[in-house]
Amino acid sequence: MQKDLLFVFGHTIRRLRLSKDISQEKFADMCNLHRTYISDIELGKRNVSLENIGKIAEALDICISDLFKEVENNAGI
């Protein structure tokens, strides 16, 4: 999975965000991050840091371990 980790992570964030019907702009506000940064993360273009992973998980109301369980479940995409 390592090879595609950023891509699968981004895809998972996007899926979870959309499942909560949150726009990218609103989500960026909730994370206190820039919208283009969220967009890049969702496209797998950013090697996101642990602190920002924490902000994203908090905004999605999920603990980080459960977030990565979702990522691992999506690893076959």
Place this chain on the structure above:
Amino acid sequence: MQKDLLFVFGHTIRRLRLSKDISQEKFADMCNLHRTYISDIELGKRNVSLENIGKIAEALDICISDLFKEVENNAGI
């Protein structure tokens, strides 16, 4: 937990590494990262990136979700 996320993450990595009786130097080699970088991570001084979290989890032979379950279990330290 957010406030201490880097610290608790680092503490967890150190604990798991020591439980496998791996030196910091050997662990750095296994992760393909520098020893001082591993040292800084363990001290909570580095905002480690997702790709490096993946390398660390792989070296510890644990999936990322289980690694963060350990981090969350250590959050009360």
